[in-house]
Amino acid sequence: MDHEVEKRAAGYKAASLIRDGMIVGLGTGSTAAYFIEALVQRIRQGLHIRAVASSRASAELARKGNIHVVDLNDVPKVDITVDGADEIDPLKRMIKGGGGAHVREKILAYASRELIVIVDETKCVSSLGKANLPVEILFFGSPSARFHLEERGYTGQWRTASDGSLFITENGNLLFDLHFDHPIKDPKEEHLKILQVPGVVDTGLFFDIAGRVIVGLADGSTKLL
Ligand code: A5P
Numbered sequence: 001m002d003h004e005v006e007k008r009a010a011g012y013k014a015a016s017l018i019r020d021g022m023i024v025g026l027g028t029g030s031t032a033a034y035f036i037e038a039l040v041q042r043i044r045q046g047l048h049i050r051a052v053a054s055s056r057a058s059a060e061l062a063r064k065g066n067i068h069v070v071d072l073n074d075v076p077k078v079d080i081t082v083d084g085a086d087e088i089d090p091l092k093r094m095i096k097g098g099g100g101a102h103v104r105e106k107i108l109a110y111a112s113r114e115l116i117v118i119v120d121e122t123k124c125v126s127s128l129g130k131a132n133l134p135v136e137i138l139f140f141g142s143p144s145a146r147f148h149l150e151e152r153g154y155t156g157q158w159r160t161a162s163d164g165s166l167f168i169t170e171n172g173n174l175l176f177d178l179h180f181d182h183p184i185k186d187p188k189e190e191h192l193k194i195l196q197v198p199g200v201v202d203t204g205l206f207f208d209i210a211g212r213v214i215v216g217l218a219d220g221s222t223k224l225l
Contacts, residue, residue, distance in 0.1 A: 006120030010216030011035035014082045025108045027083025028055040028101040040065030055101040078112040086131040097134035097204030114211040127183035136201040145199035
């Protein structure tokens, strides 16, 4: 358990911004879990909301706490989505997908009026690229997709589950985690280059989408970027 005080502070602060009647997007991961925990407490105190989850794990957490979970296809628009990040730079560009849910997280973020990002300070970086960059890839022809990525100069490995088997996303696909031995100079260019490989569903790079960023601090306070 790492930086729990900071993650909790960010999650609880984000939950305090949710208002009655909102449709709320639930991110995935340990920081988003604190947001859901805080939301459950607010619901016990009388808050009425509906929520859309980016993963089974988040949906389960929410349902356990009596949050009314609905399908993204059944709502016109999500008011606020709150989600974590693996890295965020000063331009609010991010690497996400450490939890393997970045494709749904991105769809949910784009379906939302605002994406609020909640992080601890270790996630705030001057440039992206220390964290692995997850790329979701269709199982069909996945060795060929890997070949074409490697031919373009990328290195990485298939993500595995705790039992050593291949990690399968909730969309039924594989994850190829790219590592960079240098900061990513132009994340948008890399993203577009990777997307050109047939079979690639999406990368964990996010741009032009983060709204408020809440950073949790070690003393339990938060700062807003
Ligand atoms: C989940 O797929 C990710 O995008 C998470 O948002 C990201 O990995 C941050 O997770 P933590 O809050 O657990 O660090």
